[in-house]
Amino acid sequence: MMDQSQFLISSLQSWLLFLLIAFLVIIGLVFLFYAFLIWWRNRRREEQSLDYVLLQVAVPFDNEIKIDAAEQMFASLYSIKKSGWLKFLRLQPHLCFEIVAKHEDIRFYVSVPSKLKDMIEKQINGAYPDAEILEVPEYNLFSENGRVAFAELELKDSSYKPIKLYKDLPTDPLSSLTTALAKMGEEEGAAIQVLITPADSSWQAAGRNYVASVKKAESDPNKAKFKVDAKTLEAIENKCSKPGFKTAIRIVVCGESQESAEAHLSNIKSAFEQFSSDLNRFGKKKIWWKTGFMIDFIYRYQPLFSFRGWRTILNSEELATIFHFPNKQIETPHLYWLYAKRAPAPIKIPKSGLFLGRSVYRGVSRPVYIADDDRRRHMYIIGKTGTGKTELLRDLILQDIKAGRGVCLIDPHDLAEDLLAYIPPERAEEVIYFDPSDTERPMGLNLLEAYNEDQIHFVTTAIINLMYKLYDPYKTGIIGPRFEHAIRNAMLTVMSEPGNTFVEVVRCLTDPEFV
Known part of the structure; x- marks a missing residue:
């Protein structure tokens, strides 16, 4: 009877040990599967x-x-x-x-x-x-x-x-x-x-x-x-x-x-x-x-x-x-706001000409050009210091130079000097660089150079208007009809013969023997 009881106890212990080992094995397999799953998902x-x-x-x-x-x-x-x-x-x-x-x-x-x-x-x-x-x-x-x-x-x-x-x-x-x-x-x-x-x-x-x-x-x-x-x-x-x-x-x-x-x-x-x-x-x-x-x-x-x-x-x-984006009720300082609204590029924009940039609106990107006909009209570039006005002009000028077009730049700053480094070798001999402040290598510029009657009268009128702007902008009488009449006739007289310059206009008014 004792042997039978001991056998039952021994069998029960064996089964319990087997179940415990099986349970631990299952737990281990689950843990390994979970660890593998984490690795697989995040690999x-x-x-x-x-x-x-x-x-x-x-x-x-x-x-x-x-x-x-x-x-x-x-x-x-x-x-x-x-x-x-x-x-x-x-x-x-x-x-x-x-x-x-x-x-x-x-x-x-x-x-x-x-x-x-x-x-x-x-x-x-x-x-x-x-x-x-x-x-x-x-x-x-x-x-x-x-x-x-x-x-x-x-x-x-x-x-x-x-x-x-x-x-x-x-x-x-x-x-x-x-x-x-x-x-x-x-x-x-x-x-x-x-x-x-x-x-x-x-x-x-x-x-x-x-x-x-x-x-x-x-x-x-x-x-x-x-x-x-x-x-x-x-x-x-x-x-x-x-x-x-x-x-x-x-x-x-x-x-x-x-x-x-x-x-x-x-x-x-x-x-x-x-x-x-x-x-x-x-x-x-x-x-x-x-x-x-x-x-x-x-x-x-x-x-x-x-x-x-x-x-x-x-x-x-x-x-x-x-989380949501702010509206005007949020008065917190230093928020980054959009002060200028964006709009899509017009449908009928030019498809050739000078490349200005790309219009990106709601994920749609389109190239933007300015046509030559539009460039022949007045173009005004405005913006605060440091916003890229000079960079835009430099890019437009370089496009013209590389396309073989002629370019004239009048610049009071350093843009002209910067552009010299970008001139292609094949166009280097075409460059004319005029610096009025360079007294060691002066360049002659005849303001009175004209080739027909219309050009003569155009130059004369332009110079007289310039004198008004410089010396009598408010029309106080510093430059009056008599002065204008004398200057105009002197310039017309000098320009009657090609090659004369503004120096001859002064001589015409001051030297009786010159006339």
Whole structure:
């Protein structure tokens, strides 16, 4: 009997040991599969990150576009979601919306995959028709001697519970965020990075199940332990009715000192307190690997471990509350506004002539030329110092020179000297360089040179008008009819014989023997 009992105990122990080993093997296989899945999904993330382009978005300072336009924009961006039964093997495409502040400068950026650039631009312009979207180089937030502080925010409760929305806030929430960013000193900077990727419907199912279970429990007084406010359930249902995005909110500050960086970071985090509701709020996420966090921020990587990194899911309305482009109600200083509206190039623009540049409007690029007939009329180039007037003239002149056309340049500055270095060798002998200030190598210029009667009278009238402008611009009588009559006749007399110059006009008036 004892032998039988010992046999049963031994058999039971063997089975328990087998089950334990099998369980550990299964856990190990699951862990290995998950680790392999993470590696497989992220094996090309650096290559994919480098394929992103950075778009700078600026809106007119007097625009009146409301926040709900951004909600429609985010809802339309959900269309980038990839589908398919093998979608779990691939990372979903993500977008990055950023507010970047430097000393007296706050700008808005969107980082997008290059292949989605045109589509994203159209969605932004659909919500903000007058927005200027430019592809720009990467900004540099850091300084050589700066100190860095950073944080990542996440929802503190379930993803299906909403934060406070812009409809429930007394003022535009962007005002508080940009005010916190407007206090950057020299060599300081800060960025709020909102990285989003379309989420599946599991979070919505969890929210609807929660609402259904609460309603079911409340219907039975014996099972109902507490009563949930109807507005709470309505808010959850409202959030679950709109498309959701897995969201990572990162904040990075570079300050002159560690204390300054921490102070700026605290101000920015405090601005997110305005989104706290009775159901959910943002809290600081524990960062275990600080170097990895900075790599994720700089390369705009999605969180590596989805079971923890994607705890925060925001719908289109919540994203619009946090990030939208400003309107005229935002009075924060140092915002980068668009003070001149862009327009598309006219349809009937010349297709040949001098190349002026390219018109880029809403992703459509067209070359712009000025025809020779238009150039024969007056052309006026105006602009502030340093805006490129001289550079434009230099480019137009070089196009004429390379095309074999004749060019005459009258320049009081250094443009003429600069152009000499660009003259093609085959046209070097055609150059005439006249510098009136060069007394060592003077060049003769006869202002009275004319070849027919019309030219003679044209030159005479032009010189008399010049004298009026120089010596009697207000017609006070310094130059009167008698002076004009004498000068005109003297010039006509001198010009009656070819080769005479303005020196002979003076002799004609002062030397009786000359006449």
